[in-house]
Amino acid sequence: MVALVAFLVTLAAVLAAAGHAGYLAMLSSAAKKRAGGQPAADFAKKRFPIAGVGLGVTLLAFLIAAGGGVGADIFAMILGAGGGLGSLKALQTSQSRFRNGQY
Numbered sequence: 001m002v003a004l005v006a007f008l009v010t011l012a013a014v015l016a017a018a019g020h021a022g023y024l025a026m027l028s029s030a031a032k033k034r035a036g037g038q039p040a041a042d043f044a045k046k047r048f049p050i051a052g053v054g055l056g057v058t059l060l061a062f063l064i065a066a067g068g069g070v071g072a073d074i075f076a077m078i079l080g081a082g083g084g085l086g087s088l089k090a091l092q093t094s095q096s097r098f099r100n101g102q103y
Contacts, residue, residue, distance in 0.1 A: 006065040006073035013084025020091040021051040057083035
C-alpha cells in the first residue's frame, strides 16, 4: 500500500516538474519567434536551471520509489513532494510574470 502511494506522489511530482520545464521551453520558443521577445527568452533561459533541478529531484524520487522498501518509499514521497511543490511554485511564479505584463 505504501508503495502505491509513493508511486502516485512521485509520479505527480515528475509531471509537475516536467510541466514547468515544458512551459519554459514553449515560452522560449515563442519569444524567439516574436519581435521584441528577447526579454522573455532571457527570462526563460535563466529559469531553466531551476526547472532542471526540480525535474532531476523528482526523477530521483521516482526511481527510489520504484526500487525500494518501505523506508525508501517514505523518503521518496518526501523528496518527490518537496520537488513537486517547488516546481509547481516556480511554474506559478513564471506564469504570473507574463500574465501581469511584466515582460
